[in-house]
Amino acid sequence: MDINNLIIENIANPHELERMFRKEPEAFKKSFSSAWEQNPDSQVLAVWYERLHFKETTNTEKASLLQKNFLSMGILAVLAGISTRIILHFVEQQAIAPINLVFGILPFIAAYFVLKHTPKKNVLYTLISLFLISGFYLNMLPLEQKDSIILAYLHLPIFLWVLLGLAFTGNEYRIGSTRLAYLKFNGEFCILYASMAISGMLLTALTMQLFRFVGMDISEFYFKNVVLFGAAALAIVATYLVSRNLKLSKNIAPYIAKIFSPLVLVTLLVYLITVIWVGKNPFLDRNFLISFNGILLSVLAVTIFSITESGTDEKKNISDYINFALIILALIIDSVALSAIVFRLSSYGITPNRLAALGINILIWANLIWIMISYMRFLQNKTGPLAIQDAVTKYLPVYGLWAAFVTFTFPLFFY
Incomplete structure (x- = not known):
């Protein structure tokens, strides 16, 4: 029997229509047009018509938002890489403590969250002031290996991590589900960052070996200017990808x-x-x-x-x-x-x-x-x-x- 007639005969049998479609999807689609022309008032076939011919309309507002987020991510990633490299220069000169390297990454992740979901002014001013106060205070401490100074170095990233949570939650910082989303973000971020970092390590090893073949040792230059820059920029890229609901990290976590x-x-x-x-x-x-x-x-x-x-x-x-x-x-x-x-x-x-x-x-x-x-x-x-x-x-x-x-x-x- 022609599949077109089978479609008409089983209009009231959705299970059979689904079975027919799954068994021979192409034949079903070809025969459906004729069945639809013969029964234009059928609500069942109307649903199937939308299912077979559905094309998602382009949401220009959503597309522009994605472009804006992508552009923000790119700019912040470059700024994070440059800032981290500048901070490393001063660390090497022993002018500042190595813990300052966190300020090459965390403020830019916070900035991405703020740009994506603009918080109220009081939340924004709190974020900016606490980041500035933390950076100023840290560099007012003497560069000495005393227990109290080392403890400050160890606890500062924890404080900044909680501060980053404020940037993530924004105006919803009191809501438990939003805080939970921040914890989930951290797990997914670590998985994604580690996956991309492994790829970066393989690229680094390949690059080192290729230059060794021509008698050049670029390891010091490469690690200071490429690996460090990439590690900082990659944190912003990973943040962007996780915030875009990347299936890799969400499915594997x-x-x-x-x-x-x-x-x-x-x-x-x-x-x-x-x-x-x-x-x-x-x-x-x-x-x-x-x-x-x-x-x-x-x-x-x-x-x-x-x-x-x-x-x-x-x-x-x-x-x-x-x-x-x-x-x-x-x-x-x-x-x-x-x-x-x-x-x-x-x-x-x-x-x-x-x-x-x-x-x-x-x-x-x-x-x-x-x-x-x-x-x-x-x-x-x-x-x-x-x-x-x-x-x-x-x-x-x-x-x-x-x-x-x-x-x-x-x-x-x-x-």
Whole structure:
């Protein structure tokens, strides 16, 4: 039977029409025109007509916005590369601290967010003033390797990261879902940046080898003027691509979270059992205590990454139980680290490093308790996943405030 007649006979059978289309799409399209001419009043065929002949109208306003964002990205990427290279020059002259290199990248990412979603004047003025104050204050500090100065260098990027979150969220900085989107952006940004950086490394290796073939060593020039420029500019490009909902990073991030979380859990369990077996003591071994805190921060980062990529599905799955186990593990590590820090403070006195470690461990411990309670209620079907995400997003400013406190006060109190 002619497929045209089959289409007419099955007008009231959408399942059969769909089956026919999937089986022979080209034949279906050719025969559809005749069926449509014979039944111009059929609503079913009208829907199929739009489906087969639909052409998305060009949205000139959207196209111009994309062109504007692309142009902004290009200009900011070039400025970031140039600024980073200029800052490196002064770092090499030992006129400023190497940590100033963050000002070659983060302000330009913030500028991209501001240009994309123009915030209110109070948010904009806050961003500009805090970036300027941070840069001015940082370069007023003496270039000395004192503990309080080093702590300021270590905490400044954390403060600027939270400040970058303000630029990302803009006028919606109080909304939890927007803060969560910022955390997701960070995960997707890291995945995309790492992927592109690997390609850049391969290009660098190829370039080095090609010039070695002709007896030239351009490594120093290339790293200072090309690699550094590219690394800074690439951060702006990655920001643009992630903000354009690039499918690569968005599709791969949840899978990385699901695969990486159980691997981290198993690895850390084996590591902690080994630590107990060999008798390592964070109360007496300072270096081991530092590594213990490093493990804690890693577990916290992996847990937050997993939570942000878990979505808002009300159904529990194995990933939720793994995340909950990671949180319990992080709490155990943090409790041991806190006890060791308090012991060292009472035994050896107050130092900037011990005080900073105590502060951040207390903050992390409180955050983990909040996340753990939220997760317990979720696993008991008392709340949804939104409560867990709130425990993560609402606590972010606390880390920023602590980082600002250490950065701006420790060099004054402990100089």
